[in-house]
Amino acid sequence: MGILPDEIQPAMQGVIPSHVVTCSGDGTPNASAISQVYYVDPDHVALSHQFFNKTIRNVRENPRALVWVISPATFDSWDLELEYDHSETSGPVFEALDMQIEAIASIVGLKGIFKLRSADIYRVISVTKNVDERIPLPEIDDPPGPR
Amino acid sequence: MAAEDAGSPGLREQIAQNQQTIDRLNRDLAKKSDQVRIIQQISSEITSTLDLDRVLEIVLRATERVLGFQHSMILLEDLAENTLRLFASRGYDPSGVGAEVAFGEGVIGVVAERKRMMRVGNVGASIAYLTSIRARLEASGEMAPGPPAAKLPGLPNVQSQLALPLLVKDRLVGVLAVESPKPNAFDELDEILLGIVGNQAATAIDNARTYQLVEKLSRLKRFFSPQLAELIVTGGADDPLKTHRREVTVVFLDLRGFTAFAETSEPEEVMGVLREYHAEMGTLILEHEGTLERFTGDGMMVFFNDPVPLPNPAERAVRMAVVMRDRVTALIRRWRKRGYELDLGVGVAQGYATIGAIGFEGRWDYGAIGTVTNLAARLCGEAKPGQILISLRVAGEVEDLIEAEEVGPLTLKGLAKPVPAFHVVRLKGPE
Amino acid sequence: MIPDRVVELLHGPALSARILSDLENNGRVALGITLASHEAYQLKGRYLASRPTGDEDIARQETYQRKMLAAVRQVYPEEIARPLVLGFAYRPGVAITFRVEEIFLQTPGPGAGNKMA
Numbered sequence: 001m002g003i004l005p006d007e008i009q010p011a012m013q014g015v016i017p018s019h020v021v022t023c024s025g026d027g028t029p030n031a032s033a034i035s036q037v038y039y040v041d042p043d044h045v046a047l048s049h050q051f052f053n054k055t056i057r058n059v060r061e062n063p064r065a066l067v068w069v070i071s072p073a074t075f076d077s078w079d080l081e082l083e084y085d086h087s088e089t090s091g092p093v094f095e096a097l098d099m100q101i102e103a104i105a106s107i108v109g110l111k112g113i114f115k116l117r118s119a120d121i122y123r124v125i126s127v128t129k130n131v132d133e134r135i136p137l138p139e140i141d142d143p144p145g146p147r
Numbered sequence: 148m149a150a151e152d153a154g155s156p157g158l159r160e161q162i163a164q165n166q167q168t169i170d171r172l173n174r175d176l177a178k179k180s181d182q183v184r185i186i187q188q189i190s191s192e193i194t195s196t197l198d199l200d201r202v203l204e205i206v207l208r209a210t211e212r213v214l215g216f217q218h219s220m221i222l223l224e225d226l227a228e229n230t231l232r233l234f235a236s237r238g239y240d241p242s243g244v245g246a247e248v249a250f251g252e253g254v255i256g257v258v259a260e261r262k263r264m265m266r267v268g269n270v271g272a273s274i275a276y277l278t279s280i281r282a283r284l285e286a287s288g289e290m291a292p293g294p295p296a297a298k299l300p301g302l303p304n305v306q307s308q309l310a311l312p313l314l315v316k317d318r319l320v321g322v323l324a325v326e327s328p329k330p331n332a333f334d335e336l337d338e339i340l341l342g343i344v345g346n347q348a349a350t351a352i353d354n355a356r357t358y359q360l361v362e363k364l365s366r367l368k369r370f371f372s373p374q375l376a377e378l379i380v381t382g383g384a385d386d387p388l389k390t391h392r393r394e395v396t397v398v399f400l401d402l403r404g405f406t407a408f409a410e411t412s413e414p415e416e417v418m419g420v421l422r423e424y425h426a427e428m429g430t431l432i433l434e435h436e437g438t439l440e441r442f443t444g445d446g447m448m449v450f451f452n453d454p455v456p457l458p459n460p461a462e463r464a465v466r467m468a469v470v471m472r473d474r475v476t477a478l479i480r481r482w483r484k485r486g487y488e489l490d491l492g493v494g495v496a497q498g499y500a501t502i503g504a505i506g507f508e509g510r511w512d513y514g515a516i517g518t519v520t521n522l523a524a525r526l527c528g529e530a531k532p533g534q535i536l537i538s539l540r541v542a543g544e545v546e547d548l549i550e551a552e553e554v555g556p557l558t559l560k561g562l563a564k565p566v567p568a569f570h571v572v573r574l575k576g577p578e
Numbered sequence: 579m580i581p582d583r584v585v586e587l588l589h590g591p592a593l594s595a596r597i598l599s600d601l602e603n604n605g606r607v608a609l610g611i612t613l614a615s616h617e618a619y620q621l622k623g624r625y626l627a628s629r630p631t632g633d634e635d636i637a638r639q640e641t642y643q644r645k646m647l648a649a650v651r652q653v654y655p656e657e658i659a660r661p662l663v664l665g666f667a668y669r670p671g672v673a674i675t676f677r678v679e680e681i682f683l684q685t686p687g688p689g690a691g692n693k694m695a
Contacts (some may be wrong), residue, residue, distance in 0.1 A: 013268035031610030133591025
């Protein structure tokens with residue numbers, strides 16, 4: 001049995017964007033939105049590396065990262081402590097991420113611009129479910145606006 | 148360690164939770180194995196028919212009734228154009244049948260290109276995200292403004308897609324896709340179940356398509372050369388059995404005195420004469436790239452410029468008629484020795500005709516309808532033994548090639564006015 | 579230029595426990611903010627203080643939720659928008675204040691990662 005519970009899977013489909021926090025070598029934190037944390041197996045997740053950014057740079061200096069994911073099924077959220085393990089540029093995980101990125105980019109006319117450089121594999125160190133009590137939103141009378 | 152901790156509330160809770168998970172998985176599995184059983188029944192249903200439409204219908208019905216997917220579609224590889232075409236769908240209005248998807252475009256196109264299954268639970272959100280990025284790139288001038296998002300068949304508000312390549316021994320047959328307007332609508336078990344359906348479907352669809360092709364091929368081979376028939380079924384040439392209109396040169400020929408001969412001779416003699424005559428004429432038709440539309444005993448109708456367009460149909464028709472006359476002259480010499488009085492008459496005309504499959508289920512023929520066929524038949528009827536009568540239109544096309552005599556104007560049945568006609572005496576030139 | 583601004587975050591106590599312990603150790607804050615329109619920013623700064631939330635804070639969270647719901651509805655269907663917004667208000671809660679020193683643009687696309695202030 002791995003560390004990731006089954007119930008977390010819906011939170012790893014990219015329906016609700018996630019956030020990732022990393023630190024540079026000197027301890028400067030960086031918080032960034034990411035569209036999806038991919039489920040690899042019960043002990044690993046993957047993040048897509050499309051553009052070289054601060055997150056990518058930081059984890060190569062300091063492998064620890066924290067991601068926050070939300071399930072669109074239950075709206076539970078989790079903090080995952082991660083450790084950057086390695087990057088893959090082929091194989092089933094890379095292929096799955098690459099296909100997904102290409103499928104959407106081709107629809108929007110951004111094929112080739114949004115391109116997967118590598119699938120970065122992280123080991124999950126800890127999983128913390130948010131158990132804080134949330135305030136129920138009082139009924140709001142205004143109906144949903146036109147969409 | 149574990150024994151000491153077994154009584155601790157945390158661990159007890161953990162064990163209870165694990166048991167709950169196991170129970171849930173068992174329940175899920177029982178439900179799924181029911182589904183698998185039904186899927187196996189379906190597979191025997193689809194492998195027992197070779198009717199493509201029926202196979203597609205069974206697969207989509209099963210996808211809905213057994214697996215509960217309300218929106219499903221099957222796209223098959225277009226053999227001619229390296230694209231996918233929507234062949235059948237369920238849960239869409241309009242059905243979208245006929246729509247094309249290029250390889251590498253969208254979820255379905257990428258699945259076809261990579262021959263790998265894909266499950267996406269955030270299609271709508273991802274498209275919205277990239278669209279906003281694209282708008283920013285365009286606004287900043289980093290990217291030229293382009294067309295809006297590609298219009299692909301499917302739900303306009305799609306959020307989840309599960310697309311499966313239909314493979315037969317690693318060869319792509321098509322893609323089976325299910326969709327939902329809800330995010331994250333599909334999970335791993337859905338992948339497995341759809342995969343089982345898809346495996347069965349791929350083979351059944353492939354068999355049905357192959358059968359369809361073989362059927363079509365054998366039908367086409369009755370009218371056309373094997374090469375042309377192959378070309379048509381692989382999409383390299385238009386299907387001539389679809390009704391179309393084209394200018395053609397029509398040649399009618401028959402044997403003068405055949406009716407009398409047939410009435411007074413033994414059937415073996417009649418069949419022997421026809422065999423010799425058909426063999427000679429058949430070879431000449433193929434040599435001149437003519438299309439034999441039909442033969443009725445001693446009569447034949449051949450046309451040029453369909454299904455394959457030819458640069459000089461009138462010339463080919465006239466050259467063929469002249470060679471036919473020469474060959475029949477040789478046959479006649481032999482036939483005379485046996486006491487048969489036979490001779491050839493030919494009529495040639497050119498004009499527009501409506502061409503395609505004529506007939507009814509089980510007895511389709513490839514045929515041409517138009518004044519031009521009537522004119523050629525009437526000219527043939529008027530031709531005296533050894534005469535090749537050609538219409539004014541044909542004469543205009545080949546006047547530099549032939550020596551001709553005007554015979555005419557002829558009053559022909561079915562034609563309002565008398566028409567001029569010419570008898571082809573011989574071909575000009577070195578021979 | 580460093581804007582002399584203080585931001586106060588309202589958070590649930592359980593998740594705040596870890597954040598607070600990190601802040602005690604390091605004191606440096608990075609806060610990612612993503613709007614429903616995909617615009618994204620990052621605020622970086624220094625931790626100042628924390629305190630438990632009270633009734634006034636709950637009223638602020640309700641106001642925030644209403645505004646957020648209106649924005650999220652532009653992007654998500656109702657069955658996601660409403661419960662999602664619910665995930666951003668806590669009782670009891672912890673208010674964490676920090677001083678903003680830098681602001682970065684993080685909206686994907688041109689200029690992503692650029693320092694704005």
